[in-house]
Amino acid sequence: MLTRRAFLVRSLSLTGAVALLAACGTPPAASPTAAPKATDAPKPAATTAPAATAAPAATQAPAAAKPSGPQVTVTFWSGVDPPVKKFLEEDLLPRFQKENPDIKVEATLLLWMEFFQKVSVAFTGGIGPEVVGSGYGQLGSMIGNKWMQPIDDALKTWTDLADFDGPALDSGKKDGKRYAVLVPGVRPFNYRKDYYKEAGYDPEKSPKDWGELRTYSKKLVKLDRDKVTRGGMEIPLKNGEQTFASFAFCNGLKNLWDEAGMPLFDSPEARETADYILKLMYEDNVVIPSDQQGVTGTAFQNGLAAQGYLQSQLYAAVEKASPGVLGVGLPPASTKQGSKQTSLVLGTFYGLGSKVKNMDAAAKLLKFLCSPDSLWTHYAQAGFQVPRKSLKDRFAKDKPYNAMVNKSMEDMQGWPIFPTFLEARQVIVTHLEAIYLKQRTPQEGFKLAAEDTKKLIK
Amino acid sequence: MVARLARDRTDLLVYAILIFFAVLMLVPFAVAVFTSLKPKEELLFSGINLLPSNPRPYNYVEAMQAADWGRYFLNSTFVTVTCVVISLLFNSVAGFSFARLHFRGRDFLFFFMLIGIMIPPQAIIIPQFLMFRAVPLAGGNDIAGQGGIGWLNTYWALIMPWLAGSFGIFLCRQYYINFPTELDEAARLDGCGPLRLFLDIYLPLSGPVLAALAILKTVFMWNDFFYPLIMTTTDNMRTVQLGLQVFAGEYMTDWNLLMAAQVLVTLPLIVMFFFLQRYFVEGIVTTGLKG
Amino acid sequence: MAIAAKRARRGAEPGRLRRWLGPDASGYLLIAPAYVTYVIFILAPVFAVGVLSLTSYRLVGTWEWIGLDNFTSMWNDHNYISALKNTAVYAFFTLMPSLSLGLVLAAVLTRQIRGLSFFRQSYYLPNVVSTVAAAVTWLWIFDPGNGFLNRILGAVGLPRPDWLYDPNTALPALIVVGVWKMLGYNMVIYLAALQGIPREIYEAARVDGAKEREAFWHITIPLVQPTTFFLLIMGFINGFQVFDQIYVMTSGGPANATTTLVHQIYLNAFFFHHLGYASAESVFLMIVVAFVTLANFRYGQQGKLMEVS
Secondary structure, eight states, X not given: OOOHHHHHHHHHHHHHHHHHHHHHHSOOTTOTTSOOXXXXXOOOHHHHOGGGSOOTTTOOOOOOSOOOSOOEEEEEEXXXXXXXXXXXXXXXXXXHHHHXXXXXEEEEEEEXXXXXXXXXXXXXXXXXXXXXXXETTHHHHHHHTTOEEOOHHHHHTOXXXXXXXXXXXXXXXXXXXEOEEEEEEEEOEEEEHHHXXXXXXXXXXXXXXXXXXXXXXXXXXXXXXXXXXXXXXXXXXXXXXXXXHHHHHXXXXXXXXXXXXXXXXXXXXXXXXXXXXXXXXXXXXXOOOOBTTOTTOOTTTTTOBSEEOOOGGGHHHHHHHXXXXXXXXXXXXXXXXXXXXXXXXXXXXXXXXXXXXXXXXXXXXXXXXXXXXXXXXXXXXXXXXXXXXXXXXXXXXXXXXXXXXXXXXXXXXXXXXXXXXXXXXXXXXXXXXXXXXXXXXXXXXXXXXXXXXXXXXX | OHHHHHHHHHHHHHHHHHHHHHHHHHHHHHHHHHHXXXXXXXXXXXXXXXXXXXXXXXXXXXXXHHTTHHHHHHHHHHHHHHHHHHHHHHHHHHHHHHHHOOOTTHHHHHHHHHHHHHSOGGGGHHHHHHHHHTOTTSTTOOTTSOSSOTTTXXXXXXXXXXXXXXXXXXXXXXXXXXXXXXXXHHHHHTTOOHHHIIIIIIGGGOHHHHHHHHHHHHHHHHHOOXXXXXXXXXXXXXOHHHHHHHHHHHTTTOHHHHHHHHHHHHHHHHHHHHHHHHHHHHHHIIIIIOO | OHHHHHHHHHHHSOOHXXXXXXXXXXXXXXXXXXXXXXXXXXXXXXXXXXXXXTBOOOSSSOOOBOTTHHHHHHHTOHHHHHHHHHXXXXXXXXXXXXXXXXXXXXXHHTSSOTTHHHHHHHHHHHHHSOHHHXXXXXXXXXXXXXXXXXXXXXXXXXXOOOGGGSHHHHHHHHHHHHHHHHHHHHHHXXXXXXXXXXXXXXXXXXXXXXXXXXXXXXXXXXXXXXXXXXXXXXXXXXXXXXXXXXXXXXXXXXXTTTOOHHHHHHIXXXXXXXXXXXXXXXXXXXXXXXXXXHHHHHHSSTXXXXXXX
């Protein structure tokens, strides 16, 4: 036990050190554009210093250093995963700034867990962003709330429209109008090559159907007595609707909902899928409990599962943590006759908010975000796919597993776009948890979930 | 001799119990501090090694550089200090009035105010949110309070509701009510008005209750999470608690950095507690809660 | 001279209103800052939330008056029913151990203990830590595969639950965190109360042949009753507000096993934007808290705490 004085001296000096550090590392309130973080490369200050983003009434940043002619401001809010935040802040937005010195981008990049709540405050307050990076399913809610506007007019000026993949332009369609461009993040099957080798499997081949997947998983799991310390296959117990869909699509389920938001999961295909997952969980004991949306990340991402359906936006992060171990395959088909190997595809939708003050500037930023260069950065820095035909070859050659990613994109399926998406998602998530925990049979669980989902649509 | 032995034995038991619980209480702190000092390689698959074999204090620097912590600390400090100072003034003067002054409806007003103790802040956050959004002529609003986000995402929203509190007023009143009436009478004879009376006579005697209140309020404001979560939208308005939560999402695999950030966020309060705990306990005793 | 003049003015001037208001009418001015804050930011929202609860208000689109529909649909909302159950369980099981243990530890600490301040500090410390910070640490402690707790349990050969991923252990795990946080607070306040009990009472009891345990039951517990009453109310109100922990550690899962009233309010209001419905939930939360508080007044140590001298 330290004496009180010793404790105080130590803690005070530590606090002092921290204060000093904080003072050096970050800008004071009055001049948010001052000091870039020590680790960052020098960058045009006004673009991304977070303090320079919209803060009505609280603090107003003094104008940027060089007022070169009249400046217009564009607000840009996007939901991001950490690596995406990094390259937007440090690379893409500064680049845009350099190309367009007369446009000032006020960027607010929020992690997905808080994006929708924050952006909805802004929109209902009438100060919604002009350029929006929305989550896949959230787009439905955003359009339903009339927070987005069609981008068909903006797209007319794009000369290279034919270069885009079909899904990039068509996934964000609602009632015949295009609302956003999709930067896809497909979810093929993922595995750890190092764990495969360890278990004696060929690190270039993944299980092709559900039968093989069980065998693989049983061999790959690491147990400490009965306790899974490393999962054979990741199936998030919490917030598990995406992995469930990845499985169910391969068992012939078309989607979890239809275009109107009506449930499709109260079906034999979904029930069989749940039965299969329950076998992996309880009979085979190959699943480590995890949470798709938890603050601590998924098991696969943390090296705590040998296989799983990882969102490709996190490939770069996995590669960085343990280079060369990431394997990609097609989703294993179910054991049913004629079942397919469909991958779930989600990603980020870039579109325009309902209130745009300067359409020229906003459209420019949108176009920039969807430019070949920028999309390539999305791929290189995070792991999105590049929805550009001109870049297909380059993409395929860039990394050994990209050929497989390309292949998975030949048969893929995203969520439908409908206004009650967020609520509907919560419903299926909660009931899936109950099914996985054996509180309800798949039969009961999906039936109840379907009833709850139908209630959302009046 | 036997009695002595028996006493020693019970003492031993007592210490054993006390130490057991102290350890339980302190383990999470130890886990946090030690983890914050571990290099990344030591984080996973390591059995039960609490202590870092290769301490890396640089984690703290790295954690602080990884987000806009300066800004978060600034926000938290500003909001906390403002609220503590103003609420001490408002609460103590109101508590004094309820305890020592005579005006019609005093007790009714006091009890009416006590309702506030029973209102969970989260239960009224919806109207507060709508109200702040509709503050006229702020945050892009017109005179009717439409069209913008009003006071949302500003310091106003984080500060205004906490400038006074039923509980604080209650504590102050309980404190002041115990003073002998002679105290006022003498002063009144000298022609002291109520405010003078408070400032000259009572305020200098209020050390313990103000210290207790200040501590409670500081802890509450510094640690509040729900309120800033709802009321702020952008990164530059985040308080340390929001910062910590987002940081957790961004550095989810870097437990060492996360723990370092957490230790730093907690440190100011712990330091304050060690400084002021004597006043804190005294404050509790003198606020009429003794048996 | 000045005094006389002032008194004369006072005596001569006051009109009927002034007399009616009482001798210290400036008291109104002195309570005004606090009272205005209270009325605007607490009382008005209480009424507003009551009004909102009768509407179908959402942040966007149109709304209408729907009477008590929100309240009736609350009872068909199984999320809400789970939340109600969980909240009650959480509040009760956080309160009881932290109260009783707090009192016992405080009683033990009033003996001539060396290192009193060390113990007091270490017990109180968790209360100073923010729930978010604590939750982050506890998340790691409770991690099923590689967390601190399961490593220890594994080493000793005990079963290792999935903690936050198992509906049977998730809420208890959160309760452990709650007790960890509240214990020290209750203990410190009990300690203060106990130190206010004159030692002579215990001496007298000892002379009468009472054992220490008897003294605890028959002297300590009755004498700290007002404190118990205070802590009970505060603890209950606190327990019913639990949110931060849930938000960071479990987000209500698994399968709603840890969703709470405030978590439901948060989801419905700020995520799904059913503000009318969430307001009804808020109203119900207020009613429950008020009811329990008043019941405590009625059956607890009546009025002891509120007594006007």
